[in-house]
Amino acid sequence: MKILDIAFKDLTRSFRSAFAIGMMVIAPLMLTGLIYFAFGGMSGGDVSMTAIKVGVVNADQLSADSVLDAPIGEDIRSMFFDDSVKSWIAATDFKDEATARAAVNKQEIGVAVIIPQNFTEQYLSGEKDTPVVIVSDPTLSIGPAVVEDMVTMMVDGVAGGGIALQTILERQQANGIEPDRAQIPSWIQRYGDWYREFQRDLFHHPEKAALIVAAPSAGESETADPIQKMMGLTMAGQMIFFAFFTGAYSMMSILREDEEGTLARLFTTPTDRTSILTGKFVAVFITVILQGLVLMVAGHYAFGINWGGPAEVALALLGQVIAATGLGVLLIAFVKNTRQGGPVLGGGLTGLGMLGGLFTANMPNAMPAAMNMIANFTPQGWVLKSWRMVMDGQSAGELLVPFLVLAAMGIVMFAVGSFMFRKRFA
C-alpha cells in the first residue's frame, strides 16, 4: 500500500510541474507538429496530409519530321499523374501558361509546371538549359521544392539523354557512318530504361522516394498515405526519445528528495527502502505509460497516425515503458545530484537516441550499415524496431523477440541501478 502512496505522491508532483508536463507531452507533440506543418499542413479537419496541388501545362509538340512517336514533355507530364504519386500529388492539366499562372495566383494550385512548345526539339539538339518553367505559390516551401526536385531530376535525365544522343550521332559521323535516324526512338527508349534504373538505385525516382518516406507494409492497402506513415515514424521517434527522457527525469525525483531532505525523513518512517524505490519505480512506470497513451491518441487525432492493432501496440508500448524505466533507474544511479542530472540526461539520452536511430527513423536505408548495427545495442533502437514492426502490420507473435529483448534490457538495467541505489543509501 505504501508503494502506491509513494507512487501517487510522485505522480501528483510530476503532473504539477510545468516543466515535466512540457517535456513529457508538449515537446514531442510540438516537434512532430513542426514536421507535420513543414510537409504541407492540415487540410480542414481531414486527418490525411494535403496533397501538393500541381498544374501541368504541356505545350510540347513534335515537329513534322520528328522520329519520335510522342513528345518528351509527355514523360514529364505523366510523372505527375502516375499512380505511385497520387496520394501526395494532385495534378491537373492546364491548357496554357497564363491559365496556370492565374491558378497559382489564386492559390488554386501550389505549383505550375510549364513545359514549352519546343521542349523535345531542344532535347534532341542537346541544349543544356532546361526550358521547363516552375511557377510556385510564394507562401509554400516544401511542395514547390518537391516538384522542382522531380522536374530537375527528370530534366537532368532528359538533358543527359540529349547529350548522349548527340554524342552517338557525332561519333558515328566522325567514324564515317551515316546515323540511322530511325533508330533514335529505340536509343531513347534504352537510355530511358537505364536512367530509370539508375535513379531507382540512387533512390531518386519519385516512386522510390515515396517508398523511402514510408515503405508499404504487408497487409496494408496500396493507397495508404505515405506521409501519414512518415508522420507515424516521426512521432514514434519523438515518443520514444521523450519516453526515455521522462523515465530518467521522473526517476530523478529520488535525487530531488535527497536534496529536499524528504528521502532521509522517509527513511525514519517504518517504510523499508525497497518499498520506497519500488514506489518511485511504479510512478515512473505509470508516467511513461500515460505519456505514451496521450501521445498516441494525440498523434492519431492530430496527424492521422494509424498506430496498429491494440495487442501489438500494447506490446510495443510495454516494451518501451520497461526499457525507459530501467534505463532511467540506471542513469540516475550514476548521477550525484539534480544539477548534474540535466547535462547527463540531456547528453546521454540524446546520444543514445541518435545511436538508436530515433532521429533518422524515416530513412533507415540511408544510414550506414554500422549505424544500423549499433542501434541493436541500444534500448531505443529496439523500441523503434518494435514500433516499425507494429506500423508495418506485423503480428504480436512477431513482436515477441524485440519485446523480450527490451524486457531483458529493462530488467538488467533496473537491477544494476537498484543495487547501486541501495548501496548509496545504505
Add this chain to the structure above:
Amino acid sequence: MKAIEVENLQKSFGDFHAVQGASFEAEAGEVLSLLGPNGAGKSTTISMLSGLLAPTGGDACIMGHSVIRDPESAKRSLGVVPQDIALYPDLSARENLVFWGKMYGLRGAELKSRVDAVLDVIGLTDRQKDHVGKFSGGMKRRVNIGAALLHKPDVVIMDEPTVGIDPQSRRHILDNVRELNQKGMTVLYTTHYMEEAAELSHHIAIMDKGRIIAYGTHDELIRMVGEQTRIDLTLNTEAEKILDAWRATQGVAKIDVIDGKVTALVDDSNRVLPRLFEVASKANVRITSVDIQEPNLETVFLHLTGRALRD
C-alpha cells in the same frame, strides 16, 4: 519505563570516529536535551536513533525496541523532526500531512482525524490547502513538526528545530515542545543553545567530540562547577602578555582566551577580581571591560572542555 536507552553507541566513518561510545537514557514523559557545539556528534547520534545511520558499535532502544534488531518497531514509536524543512513544497500542508501519516501506517478515518488534529495543533487549519512552498519559514517549521506527530509517537526527536529562525517562531516551537511533553510524549531535543536546554529539559546530556561528557539535571550539572563564576575581561593589549600571571593568581580555576576575550573561571569573584586588576596594573595592562556571569551550562561546558559552547 525507559523511553530511550543508549548504550555505548558508536559510529565511525573510516578513520573518523563521530560518536565514541555515547550512553544516556530518558524516562518516559521527560524532555532530554542533547547539548553540544556544532560537530559534537549530536546529529550523528540521533541519526542512529532514528534509523538513518547504522551504528558501528553499541545499541539504542526506543520504548524497548532495539534500533538494530527491531528497527521497524523502534521507528513506529518515534517521530523525527529534522533540522531542515523536509516537506514537499509543491504539495499542500494537508497533502503533506496525509502522505507522512500514510508512511506511519495511518489510513481512512483515523488518518483524517489525526491530520485535522495536527493542523489544529500547529495552527494551520485555515491554510491547509495552500502549498507548503508558499509558506513563511515559521509556518514551514510548524508543518515540519506536525508531520512527526501524526501517529502519536511515544518519543519525538527534534534536531535543532530553532536554528536560523526568528525569535517569535522560536518561542512558538519551544511552547510546542512543552505542550507535547505535557501530553506525555518523551522528547529528545538537540541544541547548541544552552538557554533552550535549560528551559525545556528534565535531563541534559552534554556532548563533545563524539562523547557524552556530562549528564544530569540542570542543577546537577551546574553543581559540577561548584561556586565558580565566569568572568570575561577585555584588555587594551594582547592577552598572552598577562595570561600566565593571571593563571597563577590565587582563586583562578581556569583561564583562557575565547573569541578575543579573556575568560576565567574563578572561585569567588568578589575576592579574585581585585587580584586580577592588581596583576594587570603591575604588568601595565589596562582592563577595558568586565562581565561577571553566574554559573550556567556555558560555564559547565567551559569547565569541562576549556572551550566555549559556541566554538
